[in-house]
Amino acid sequence: MVPxxxxxxxIDGAVIDGGSGVEYSSRNPSxxxxxxxxxxxxxxxxxxxxxxxxxxxxxxxxxxxxxVRGRVIANxxxxxxxxxxALAALVTREIGKPxxxxxxxxxxxxxxxxxxxxxxxxxxxxxxPSEMPDKQLFTFRVPVGVAAxxxxxxxxxxxxxWYLVPALLCGNAVVWKxxxxxxxxxxxxxxxxxxxxxxxxxxxxxxxxxxxxxDGLEQAxxxxxxxxxxxTGSSAVGTRIGELxxxxxxxxxxxxxxxxxxxxxxxxxxxxxxEGALFSGYGTAGQRCTSLGSVIVHADVxxxxxxxxxxxxxxxxxxxxxxxxLYGPLLDEKFADGxxxxxxxxxxxxQVLGSSAVGRITASAPRDGFVGDPSTGLxxxxxxxxxVRPGDExxxxxxxxxxxxxxxxxxxxxxxELANAPGYGLSAAIYTTDPRSAFRFRxxxxxxxxxxxxxxxxxxxxxxxxxxxxSGNGSRQSGIWVLDQFTRxxxxxxxxxxxxxxxxxxxxxxxxxxxxxxPSQPES
Numbered sequence: 001m002v003p004x005x006x007x008x009x010x011i012d013g014a015v016i017d018g019g020s021g022v023e024y025s026s027r028n029p030s031x032x033x034x035x036x037x038x039x040x041x042x043x044x045x046x047x048x049x050x051x052x053x054x055x056x057x058x059x060x061x062x063x064x065x066x067x068v069r070g071r072v073i074a075n076x077x078x079x080x081x082x083x084x085x086a087l088a089a090l091v092t093r094e095i096g097k098p099x100x101x102x103x104x105x106x107x108x109x110x111x112x113x114x115x116x117x118x119x120x121x122x123x124x125x126x127x128x129p130s131e132m133p134d135k136q137l138f139t140f141r142v143p144v145g146v147a148a149x150x151x152x153x154x155x156x157x158x159x160x161x162w163y164l165v166p167a168l169l170c171g172n173a174v175v176w177k178x179x180x181x182x183x184x185x186x187x188x189x190x191x192x193x194x195x196x197x198x199x200x201x202x203x204x205x206x207x208x209x210x211x212x213x214x215d216g217l218e219q220a221x222x223x224x225x226x227x228x229x230x231x232t233g234s235s236a237v238g239t240r241i242g243e244l245x246x247x248x249x250x251x252x253x254x255x256x257x258x259x260x261x262x263x264x265x266x267x268x269x270x271x272x273x274x275e276g277a278l279f280s281g282y283g284t285a286g287q288r289c290t291s292l293g294s295v296i297v298h299a300d301v302x303x304x305x306x307x308x309x310x311x312x313x314x315x316x317x318x319x320x321x322x323x324x325x326l327y328g329p330l331l332d333e334k335f336a337d338g339x340x341x342x343x344x345x346x347x348x349x350x351q352v353l354g355s356s357a358v359g360r361i362t363a364s365a366p367r368d369g370f371v372g373d374p375s376t377g378l379x380x381x382x383x384x385x386x387x388v389r390p391g392d393e394x395x396x397x398x399x400x401x402x403x404x405x406x407x408x409x410x411x412x413x414x415x416x417e418l419a420n421a422p423g424y425g426l427s428a429a430i431y432t433t434d435p436r437s438a439f440r441f442r443x444x445x446x447x448x449x450x451x452x453x454x455x456x457x458x459x460x461x462x463x464x465x466x467x468x469x470x471s472g473n474g475s476r477q478s479g480i481w482v483l484d485q486f487t488r489x490x491x492x493x494x495x496x497x498x499x500x501x502x503x504x505x506x507x508x509x510x511x512x513x514x515x516x517x518x519p520s521q522p523e524s
Contacts, residue, residue, distance in 0.1 A: 023038055044216035080106060083192065095154070126139045149176045221247075251473070261456075262280070285328065293424075294419075310384055330378040336360075361374040424469055427451070428447035
């Protein structure tokens with residue numbers, strides 16, 4: 001048995017005493033009697049103090065040349081790579097993510113570091129010609145200052161790296177508040193960052209619950225010690241974070257939920273579509289922001305698609321996440337409770353497919369081919385819900401669990417309208433062999449990310465990640481696009497003429513003869 005960790009927040013390199021007085025137990029969801037870490041939660045005042053510490057440390061960090069900061073990011077990538085197996089095993093143990101997926105998640109940190117280490121030498125500005133002589137114009141990227149980063153636990157190390165790596169590279173200091181139920185994974189990633197050369201006060205780790213985090217963030221914003229907020233989580237909480245930041249004239253980076261559609265055209269390769277729907281609908285037990293929410297399948301191929309999809313879901317291996325399974329347990333008891341409420345949305349007009357029962361997998365409600373002992377963890381049957389209607393709550397809302405709804409359409413414009421109807425806009429997919437359908441779908445869909453003949457899940461580290469509508473405020477993570485979240489543009493004009501030259505006023509003009517016309521030519 002691996003010993004339980006005792007964790008507390010780390011501010012300016014020191015483990016803090018006191019806190020809120022509340023202890024949280026981060027449990028292994030595949031063995032709920034196993035406590036992975038006992039976490040002493042911080043108070044709102046601790047969060048504000050962490051931001052104040054970051055403010056003091058950021059000034060010196062910003063003076064470190066960007067290429068040198070890039071070397072620190074390179075160090076982090078190499079350390080994560082060297083500790084890949086151990087970190088992935090901790091992710092599997094703490095949140096129940098299957099071992100293969102956990103290894104992929106850790107690899108995403110390595111990929112992110114590999115991409116951004118070079119950006120330390122490419123934080124390009126521009127020289128711009130002036131409209132006046134003996135004057136030069138410049139633009140520079142400058143760090144925003146202190147970033148407060150609040151992340152969910154379904155991707156406990158990969159998604160935080162999307163914030164931490166570019167924020168640190170750009171010369172910012174960070175207060176990171178991870179999910180309590182993924183505290184041990186977060187502490188491990190923070191330790192690797194400190195070992196890579198990130199100064200202690202530049203990266204502060206705060207374990208806190210939701211109310212303390214919100215209150216602490218508000219205190220920090222009022223005190224003027226937070227300059228940027230990054231938040232990954234639910235749309236409901238993201239709305240509150242956005243409203244709070246707006247009161248302080250800040251634009252947060254919001255990466256929120258999704259109700260991600262997959263349109264299947266009558267010419268689609270159905271086996272490929274089934275494979276994509278199975279992975280994106282049930283990978284990580286449907287607990288990704290990019291998880292498939294609704295399959296919108298053409299009426300002419302609906303019956304055949306449902307037959308194949310139902311068979312694939314029934315045959316999928318589910319269970320102990322250290323084995324070769326499609327998915328393991330739900331992340332935490334609160335998500336199991338939430339999914340139970342979602343199952344209450346199933347109505348009489350729905351046909352339930354995909355497994356031998358609905359709800360928790362137990363001895364009295366077994367799952368064929370289950371791997372391991374279902375009584376030890378938060379394991380749930382996969383649900384394929386056919387006959388879903390646009391007005392159904394299960395069609396409109398994110399379900400965050402192993403459930404995929406299926407509905408039909410006749411014309412592509414109708415499918416696009418259905419895909420946009422819930423108001424989310426994170427990821428969307430279409431399966432088709434007709435390029436015209438693919439491009440019509442791309443032009444009409446409101447999602448920030450579009451896949452053709454691929455699943456709704458699976459982001460590469462060098463593409464922009466993010467959504468619109470209920471999925472976010474248009475901010476983007478990953479690739480060069482995230483640099484706009486953690487830097488601000490500064491312009492400079494340098495007049496070396498020895499006199500005051502006034503823009504738009506002391507500008508030389510060229511007088512054209514706009515009335516001139518070429519002489520007419522005789523007709524041949």
